[in-house]
Amino acid sequence: MQKIKVALIGIGNCAGALVQGIHFYRDQNNRAIVGLMHWELGGYTPADIEIVAAVDIDKRKVGTDVSKAIFAEPNCTTVFCPDLPPMGVNVRMGRILDGVAAHMQTYEDKFTFRPAPAPEPDKAQIVQLLIDSGAEIMLNYLPVGSEDATRFYAECALDAGVALVNNIPVFIASDPAWAQRFAEKNIPIIGDDIKSQLGATIIHRTLTDLFNKRGVRLERTYQLNTGGNTDFLNMLDQTRLASKKQSKTEAVQAVTAHRLQDENIHVGPSDYVAWQKDNKVCFIRMEGKLFGNVPMNLEMRLSVEDSPNSAGVAIDLIRCARLALDRGQGGPLIAPSAYFCKHPPRQFTDDEAFAMTEAFIRGK
Numbered sequence: 001m002q003k004i005k006v007a008l009i010g011i012g013n014c015a016g017a018l019v020q021g022i023h024f025y026r027d028q029n030n031r032a033i034v035g036l037m038h039w040e041l042g043g044y045t046p047a048d049i050e051i052v053a054a055v056d057i058d059k060r061k062v063g064t065d066v067s068k069a070i071f072a073e074p075n076c077t078t079v080f081c082p083d084l085p086p087m088g089v090n091v092r093m094g095r096i097l098d099g100v101a102a103h104m105q106t107y108e109d110k111f112t113f114r115p116a117p118a119p120e121p122d123k124a125q126i127v128q129l130l131i132d133s134g135a136e137i138m139l140n141y142l143p144v145g146s147e148d149a150t151r152f153y154a155e156c157a158l159d160a161g162v163a164l165v166n167n168i169p170v171f172i173a174s175d176p177a178w179a180q181r182f183a184e185k186n187i188p189i190i191g192d193d194i195k196s197q198l199g200a201t202i203i204h205r206t207l208t209d210l211f212n213k214r215g216v217r218l219e220r221t222y223q224l225n226t227g228g229n230t231d232f233l234n235m236l237d238q239t240r241l242a243s244k245k246q247s248k249t250e251a252v253q254a255v256t257a258h259r260l261q262d263e264n265i266h267v268g269p270s271d272y273v274a275w276q277k278d279n280k281v282c283f284i285r286m287e288g289k290l291f292g293n294v295p296m297n298l299e300m301r302l303s304v305e306d307s308p309n310s311a312g313v314a315i316d317l318i319r320c321a322r323l324a325l326d327r328g329q330g331g332p333l334i335a336p337s338a339y340f341c342k343h344p345p346r347q348f349t350d351d352e353a354f355a356m357t358e359a360f361i362r363g364k
Contacts, residue, residue, distance in 0.1 A: 003049070004322045005133070006049060006050065006135065007162065008051060008053070008054045009140050009141060010142045013075050013076065013278055013306070014167065014314070016070035016077055016307065017307040017310070018314050018315070019051060019067070020079070020080055021035075021308070022315070025046035026046060036316075037197070037316055038316055041323075041361055042319060042323040042361050049318055049319075052133040053130060054092065055092050055126070055129075056069065056091050056092075056093075057100065057113070057116060058116065061091045061116075062091050062092065062093045063090055067086050070084075075230075076228070077305065077306070092129060093116050093119070093120060093121060095122075098148045099143060099146045099149040100143070101240060104143075104234055126156045130156065135160070136322065137165060138164050138165070139167060139314065139317075139318070140170075142170075143168075144168060144240055144243075144244050145237065150166070150170040150172065151172075154172050158181060158185055163187055163325055164190070165190045165314070165321055166191030167191070170192065171192050171343060172191055173190060173332045174191065174345045180331075182330060182331050183331030183332070186331070188321050188324035189332050190317055190320060190333050191341055191343075193343045195310075195340055199302075199304065199310070200225055200248075200280070200282035202350070203284070203302060204284055205251055205255050205350060206350065207298070208221070209255045209349055209351075211257070211286065215291075216289070216290055217288050217289045218258075218260065218286060219287050220260065220265065220286075221252070221260070221266075221285060221287065222285050223282060223283070224266075224283045225268070225280060225281070226271050226272070227269075227276050228273050228277045231306070232273075233272050235272075241268065241269065245268040247342045250342075250347070251342040255347075255350075279305055280303070281302070282302040283299070283300070284299070284300045285300075286298045316340060321336075335353065336360060338353035338356065339353035
């Protein structure tokens with residue numbers, strides 16, 4: 001099989017976990033190790049993914065080989081594949097725009113974003129980077145709230161003819177105007193806002209769907225999350241959270257039997273706890289009524305390493321985007337978006353989205 005050539009926008013914890021995972025699963029002895037939904041997908045394995053371009057704005061990463069940059073501060077995710085060989089791909093300076101929250105430039109030393117002194121590129125320079133590198137798929141890993149920056153890179157993808165996987169809650173694939181632009185150019189796009197492999201939202205959705213199927217009326221629910229990585233620190237700025245809260249809330253509302261009133265549902269980030277680092281702790285509470293209108297409630301606590309929890313999903317997203325390129329299919333990929341993302345162009349139950357995605361992989 002030909003290599004799947006990928007450009008990474010943002011070299012944070014999630015990108016770091018993905019790069020480690022690509023190399024970890026290249027070892028055929030790790031094939032039997034759990035962690036992937038598909039070892040082989042449409043004829044492609046993780047070994048077929050190649051990082052050919054990378055963009056960031058932090059001076060500890062810009063100009064550094066990707067194999068080293070993913071371990072640079074403020075990244076703090078688990079290191080499970082430490083001995084990465086040089087990749088021959090240096091991180092290039094990107095556009096800052098709204099990619100850095102104001103408080104992220106003045107916080108305690110370790111977690112301060114330190115923009116590189118290099119000049120910021122214009123759109124033509126990023127487009128040329130994508131073309132020169134041979135990138136076929138762009139992965140957006142910018143911080144939550146990077147509305148302008150995400151649109152800038154989406155424009156670059158359109159101009160370069162590169163498929164886009166939008167892993168963050170800025171609405172591109174699910175925005176009809178943007179979706180139409182990708183469809184008109186016959187460029188695949190998957191999004192928006194990646195679901196983790198076994199994360200807070202997928203579990204919350206599954207439990208909500210279970211209530212529905214078992215005849216339990218859900219009356220109110222919350223999902224509270226804490227973490228200590230730069231994602232949670234970034235989200236202390238409430239002005240950057242509108243799309244994130246909408247994405248997570250709608251993912252749960254989409255599978256309720258009866259849509260909950262706003263005051264009866266809270267789904268979103270809660271606080272930054274520095275010592276948790278990349279560990280995310282989620283608390284879910286659900287209150288409802290059983291047979292005979294008898295009340296019940298459920299409480300659950302989930303603790304996961306946040307960034308590796310999404311990396312296996314990203315590996316499948318990349319391969320689905322490549323299948324679309326192979327087939328000449330452009331515009332929003334409805335099935336993979338619904339199964340792998342929180343805010344897709346169309347919501348389905350996870351059972352429906354799973355079946356649709358398996359059919360997509362088989363070319364049906």
